[in-house]
Structure formats: structure tokens, C-alpha cells
Amino acid sequence: MPHANATKRRDGTIIGVNYGLLGNNLPPPKEVIKLITKKGIQGVRIYEPNHEVLEALRGTGLIVAVGVKHVDLPDLAGSTEAANKWIQANYVPYYEDVFIEYISVGNEAIPGPYAKYVFPAMQNLDASFRAAGLYESVHISTTVSSQVLANSYPPSNAIFAYNSAYYMNEITKFLGTNEFPLMINVYPYFALDADPKNVGLKYAIFESETPVFYDQGLPYYNLYAAMIDAFVAAMWKPTEGRPVDIVVAETGWPSADARRRDSKIIGINYGLLGDNLPPPKEAIKLVMEKGIQGVRIDEPNHEVLEALRGTGLIISVGVKNVDLAEIAGSKEAANKWIQTNYVPYYEDVFIEYISVGNEAIPGPNAEYVFPAMQNLDASFRAAGLYESVHISTTVSTKVLSNSHTPSKAIFAYDSAYYMNEIAKFLDSNSFPLMINVYPFFAMYADPSYNTLNYAIFGSETPVFYDQGLPYYNLYEATVDAFVAAMWEPTEGRPIDIVVAETGWPSAEKGTTPRYTRYPIETYLYALFNENLKPEGVEQNFGNFYPSMEPVYPLCDTVGLDMKWEARNVPTSPGRLHRLCEYICAKLLTIYSRVFFLLFLIISNFMQVSFAH
Structure with missing residues (x-):
């Protein structure tokens, strides 16, 4: 029997809203639905059959689209019994007073690891709705x-x-x-962000007053219309020219690009080389409590990835250097790595970066880095996960030559062959290069050239000029040396940079004299002191002891409102104390998108290093 409100389906343009639940500070569903009805919104789409939301929708008359979670697709594809159970649990209790018009069987599951389950799940749900006499009540679709x-x-x-x-x-x-x-997600913003050279801003935001192009005599003024018509054209052949209706399930424009460039994100390196570290769940809880927004791990540790589920943290996962040769050798190995270390987590762990090796160039594994990157990229594409991650590698200043003057920097003879190919690959895919920048080590290696003030942001006047650009500190000069080295292989096209590890950053601008595109993402080092690292200073890079007590006084929150304690700052020697105070003061003014992989050298390390 058709639903009493079924006549609403196509009698007018319906404007609805997507109601997501990925937040721990959202108002209760009843208040949300009250807001929706107050604003005159006519429809609501939810990504899963949340019963509290469905209860709040009773009697509202809103048109509702309910999603089927990806994790449920294999069961639903496997049997009509599972489909019957899903309908009895998530549709039947509500259908009399909640107008559920659409069932979206997966959201962007195609292409991807769940793609093969979508159509059989749709068929089984359709058969179950028919058997229950609810055939005309809903539209079975999927969202792509x-x-x-x-x-x-x-x-x-x-x-x-x-x-x-x-x-x-x-x-x-x-x-x-x-x-x-067919339900489709249409985002002109992402198309513009991916290809700003060919997708003009006016074309993307409906501001063109004349046609941007004609296609078979039809004028196109905006990207939104062109994207929808591309779906129409793609369906023409399989339907033999019969039109299929389209529902735009998602569209919109972000008020801030929180993911890539405009936000102030703070992250941390989470190392595991210790036998006295707290369990990952406690460590991630600590990360969350401190307001840290991103985590970088050197390898795909599954216990850590499990602890990261549902946190919303932005994650960088490393491929171990010892795995590079195998992944470089076959796409099957790349597929296996993705299926083992990415697919089980991608729905609720936001893995943004895959770092293919850490400082593998130069070195015995250097020859494997680029082919491993290529194979992983191909595997992500084949799995339909191309836009989900950025494939990169992490390198140190060892790949550079002539870097004292940034504009003269080139890739060193033992790295140039590999780095030139990698730079071209990153450029063609709009992936960033991940770099480790340690002004401290540069100063320690060459204190006569790299003075203390230059290394720790203490110079109030330019230390030198390079092609008219002023350099106040070694951190900026080091980053810009990478920018210059990539200039030739990319033919002058800029590549984004992520500072994967660093110490002593003062990112008040978040840019450098040469790299002015966006605030640079920066990871500071590290979360814990790890006692299984090489004995000596390597064990003392953490911001927390394994007891989760602060080593150096990490701020109560690492957002913009930083509060530092002073109890752990050494009182002698005097120069060291002033240095610590300076670093803290600088960090208090941080303004950038910083993926902090925190590297604040603790007192015993600094005393040894500065003793001479």
C-alpha cells in the first residue's frame, strides 16, 4: 500500500538538508528537527537509520532519506532474510508517521571495497519491500x-x-x-579545489553571466549543471536512452576549508618504541583532552588505528621502510597493504596522508620509494579511493644540496634521480611533499653559520636576503630550500608542503618568504619519551612521560589559547632557561594550520647539546 504522503514525491522542488551525527557537541535530535521545521526545510537525509532521529521525525511531514551503512551491505547482499530484518527494524516501526521516501543503499560505496555488494543489496531490499506490500512506499537507490x-x-x-x-x-x-x-553528490567546490587552473571561480559559484561553453548546442553557465548532466549522459547507454530521475543527495560549499589550508590544526607524532607506554586508547584519550587535532604514526599499528575510530582526528600513516621493496615490486602487495591497513578503518578513521617511507632517501631503500608510491596510488584508484588520501613520502634535508641560500638549493647527487621523479608525481596529483625540518640539528652541526638566534626565531631583523626576500630564521630558510629544489622538476609549479617533523616552530604567519600559498601544515615531535629508541637523546623527545605527566610543560590546550606551566623549565644554566622561555613564548603566538608533531627538547638533552 502506498504511503499516505506519497503524492508529495514529484509535485515540486524539494529542498532538504543532510543531518550528520559525527560530533560530540550537537544538540539533541528533537531540537534539531524542531529547527529544521522552523526554517521551512522540507526534507532530511540521514546516513544511517538512527532510531532517536527517526523518533524525532514522527508526525513532522518531512520527506526523509535513510541510508544503509556500508558495514551492513555484505549481509544485505547475501540474503533476503537480512533485508527483511533491516526493514522490520528500521522502516516498519516508523512508516505510518515518518515519510521515508528514499533508501540509499550506501553512500559513495562505488567505487570501493563495498561496491560489489551495492546492487545485490538493492535487489534484496526491493524484494523485501515488495513482499511486505510496501513496494510503492519507498524508492530504493544508492548515492554516488x-x-x-x-x-x-x-x-x-x-x-x-x-x-x-x-x-x-x-x-x-x-x-x-x-x-x-539515482542519488548523486555534487560538489563544485572540490572540482575547483582540485583543478583551479581549468575550473574558474565564477563558473563554480554561479557567477558567469554568459555561457562558459556549449555542448551539443546547450549552453553551460555553471559547473553544477555540467556535473549533473554528466551523470545524465553516462546513464544514457545502459538505459537505452530512457531517462532516469536524479536526486542531488549532497551539495554545498564550505564556510572554511578546515581540512586543507585555512584552519589552525595541531597534531602530534605518536611513536611506539617503548615498553612502558600507556595503552593506545589512553594515549588517544590524552591527545583528545589536550585539544590536539592530528596524529602521525610511522606504521599502520592496528591497535592505534582502532583507538582512533570515531575521534575525527586527522591521521598520517607511514609505510615502513622494510615494506617498500615488496610494495614497489607488485601491485598485489600494494592492494594487500591497502586492504589490510586502510580499508578496515577508512569509514571512521580520517587517514589523510600515506607517507611511503620516512627518510628513506637517500639510503638503501631509496630506489623503492617512487615505484611503491606509484603502486599504492594505482591501488587506491582501482579501489575507488583516489580522492580519500594523499600519497607522499617524508624526506629530510639530506636530500638537498646548496641549501644555505634557499634559492640555490637543488636535490643532492645521491637523491636527485629519485626526488625529481617524486616531485613530478606529486605535482601531477596535487599531493604534498612531507619534510622533516630540525633547525636544532642544523645549528648543532654548524654553529658558526647557524647561530642560536637564527635557529630559535630570536632575530628581530633579517639575517640575510635572498632574491629580495628577508629571512629571519633557519626554519623558514630550510622550508624554502625544499621549495626551490622542486622548482626545476615541476617546471615552476608549486607543490604543497607538509612539515612532518620539526622542533621550535614559530608559525605566526604559517608561511615562509618563498612559500606563500597557504599556511604550512607542520607536525611536531613527539607524544611520549620512548625508552626502546637508541639510548641517549633519542629517548628524550617526548612531551609526556609514559605516566602521561607532562615532560615540558605542554599547554593545557594546544589550541590558540595556550597556557604554559613553568615548573619543568630548568633554572640553570641561565641561557637554557631563557631559551625555554623563548620557545614557549613563541609557541603561544602560533597561527597556522599546524599538524604538530611536537618536538620540544627536554632539559637533559638541551643541557648536553648547549654545554659547549
Whole structure:
């Protein structure tokens, strides 16, 4: 029997809103639904059948789209019994007074590891709705992004991509036969961000007053319309020209680019070389309590990744140097690495970076880095996860030559072959280069050239000029040396930089004289003192003891409102005490997107290092 409100389906333009629940500070569902109805919004989409939300929707008359979670797709694809159970649990208790019009079987599951389950799950749910006499009550669909498309410019040339076509052709026929719509996510913002050279701002934000281009005689004024029509064209062949309705499930424009450039993000390196460290769950709890927003781990430790589920932290995961040769040797090894270390976590652990090796260049593993990057990139693409991560590698200043004057820096003879290829790869994919920058070590190696004030941001006037650009500190000069070294292999095209490890950063601007594109992401080093590292100073880089007491006084919160304690700052020698005070004062003024991998040298290390 059709739902009493079924006549609402296509009688007018419906504007709805996506109601996500990934936050620990959100108002209760009843208040949210009250706000939605007050604002005159007509529909709500939820990504899973949250019963508290569905209860709040009773009697509102809102048109509702309910998602099926990816983790449920294999069961639903495997049996109609599982589909019956899902309907009885998540639809039947609400269908009389909650107008659930759409069931989205997965959200951007194609392409990806769950892609093969989507269509059979749709079929089983459809059969179960029919058997229950609810055939006309809902539309069974799935939600896809433009990742399922290829040749999407101009729109009339669009087809389904090779890694999606098999699934999408079957789904499109199913939708056409049943007069169900395809649900699509359309984000002009991401298209602009990925290709700003070819996607103009006015074209992306509906400001072009004249057609930007014509396609088969049709004028296109904005990217939004072109993206939708690309889906229309891609469905033309499998449906033999019969039109399939479209529902735009998601679209919008961010008020701030919190993920990539404009935010003030603080992260930390989480090392595990200790036999007295707290369990990962406690460590991640500490990270969260301190307001740290990102974590970098040198290898895909599964216990740590489990502890990171649902935290919302931005994560960088390293590929161990010892694994590089195998991954470089075959795509099967790359596929296995992704299936083992990424796929089980990607839905609720925000892994933004994969660092293929840490300081592997120069060295015995250098030859494996680039082919390993290529194989991992190909595997991510084949799995439909191309836009999910940034593939990079982490290098130190050992790959540079002539770096005292930033503009003259080039890649060193033992690194240039590898780094030139990597720089081109990063450029072509808009991936960043991850670098380790330690002004302290540079000063210690050459104190006559790299003075203390230059190394610790103590100079109030430029130490030198390079091509008219003033340099006040060694940190900026080091970063800009990497920028200059990449200039030739990328033919002058800038590459984003992530500072993977550093110490003593004062990122008041978040940029450098030469690198002015965006605030630089910076990871400071490290979370704990790790007693299984090489004996000596290497064991003393942590900001916390294994007891989770602060070593150096890490601020109560590492956001902008930093509060530092002074009890652990050594009182002698006097120069060391002033140095610690200076570092703390500088960090108090941090303004940048910093992925802090915290590296504050503790007192015994600094006393030894500065004794002479």
C-alpha cells in the first residue's frame, strides 16, 4: 500500500538538508528537527537509520532519506532474510508517521571495497519491500559521487569509469525499470579545489553571466549543471536512452576549508618504541583532552588505528621502510597493504596522508620509494579511493644540496634521480611533499653559520636576503630550500608542503618568504619519551612521560589559547632557561594550520647539546 504522503514525491522542488551525527557537541535530535521545521526545510537525509532521529521525525511531514551503512551491505547482499530484518527494524516501526521516501543503499560505496555488494543489496531490499506490500512506499537507490564518471567534460562525453561501470550499468538498468532515481553528490567546490587552473571561480559559484561553453548546442553557465548532466549522459547507454530521475543527495560549499589550508590544526607524532607506554586508547584519550587535532604514526599499528575510530582526528600513516621493496615490486602487495591497513578503518578513521617511507632517501631503500608510491596510488584508484588520501613520502634535508641560500638549493647527487621523479608525481596529483625540518640539528652541526638566534626565531631583523626576500630564521630558510629544489622538476609549479617533523616552530604567519600559498601544515615531535629508541637523546623527545605527566610543560590546550606551566623549565644554566622561555613564548603566538608533531627538547638533552 502506498504511503499516505506519497503524492508529495514529484509535485515540486524539494529542498532538504543532510543531518550528520559525527560530533560530540550537537544538540539533541528533537531540537534539531524542531529547527529544521522552523526554517521551512522540507526534507532530511540521514546516513544511517538512527532510531532517536527517526523518533524525532514522527508526525513532522518531512520527506526523509535513510541510508544503509556500508558495514551492513555484505549481509544485505547475501540474503533476503537480512533485508527483511533491516526493514522490520528500521522502516516498519516508523512508516505510518515518518515519510521515508528514499533508501540509499550506501553512500559513495562505488567505487570501493563495498561496491560489489551495492546492487545485490538493492535487489534484496526491493524484494523485501515488495513482499511486505510496501513496494510503492519507498524508492530504493544508492548515492554516488563523480568518482564513478570518466570523460565528464564536456558532459555529453561522460561515461562510467572503468572501476565503476560494471556496477553502475546494472544499477542504472534497475533504477530505470523501477522508476527509481539515482542519488548523486555534487560538489563544485572540490572540482575547483582540485583543478583551479581549468575550473574558474565564477563558473563554480554561479557567477558567469554568459555561457562558459556549449555542448551539443546547450549552453553551460555553471559547473553544477555540467556535473549533473554528466551523470545524465553516462546513464544514457545502459538505459537505452530512457531517462532516469536524479536526486542531488549532497551539495554545498564550505564556510572554511578546515581540512586543507585555512584552519589552525595541531597534531602530534605518536611513536611506539617503548615498553612502558600507556595503552593506545589512553594515549588517544590524552591527545583528545589536550585539544590536539592530528596524529602521525610511522606504521599502520592496528591497535592505534582502532583507538582512533570515531575521534575525527586527522591521521598520517607511514609505510615502513622494510615494506617498500615488496610494495614497489607488485601491485598485489600494494592492494594487500591497502586492504589490510586502510580499508578496515577508512569509514571512521580520517587517514589523510600515506607517507611511503620516512627518510628513506637517500639510503638503501631509496630506489623503492617512487615505484611503491606509484603502486599504492594505482591501488587506491582501482579501489575507488583516489580522492580519500594523499600519497607522499617524508624526506629530510639530506636530500638537498646548496641549501644555505634557499634559492640555490637543488636535490643532492645521491637523491636527485629519485626526488625529481617524486616531485613530478606529486605535482601531477596535487599531493604534498612531507619534510622533516630540525633547525636544532642544523645549528648543532654548524654553529658558526647557524647561530642560536637564527635557529630559535630570536632575530628581530633579517639575517640575510635572498632574491629580495628577508629571512629571519633557519626554519623558514630550510622550508624554502625544499621549495626551490622542486622548482626545476615541476617546471615552476608549486607543490604543497607538509612539515612532518620539526622542533621550535614559530608559525605566526604559517608561511615562509618563498612559500606563500597557504599556511604550512607542520607536525611536531613527539607524544611520549620512548625508552626502546637508541639510548641517549633519542629517548628524550617526548612531551609526556609514559605516566602521561607532562615532560615540558605542554599547554593545557594546544589550541590558540595556550597556557604554559613553568615548573619543568630548568633554572640553570641561565641561557637554557631563557631559551625555554623563548620557545614557549613563541609557541603561544602560533597561527597556522599546524599538524604538530611536537618536538620540544627536554632539559637533559638541551643541557648536553648547549654545554659547549
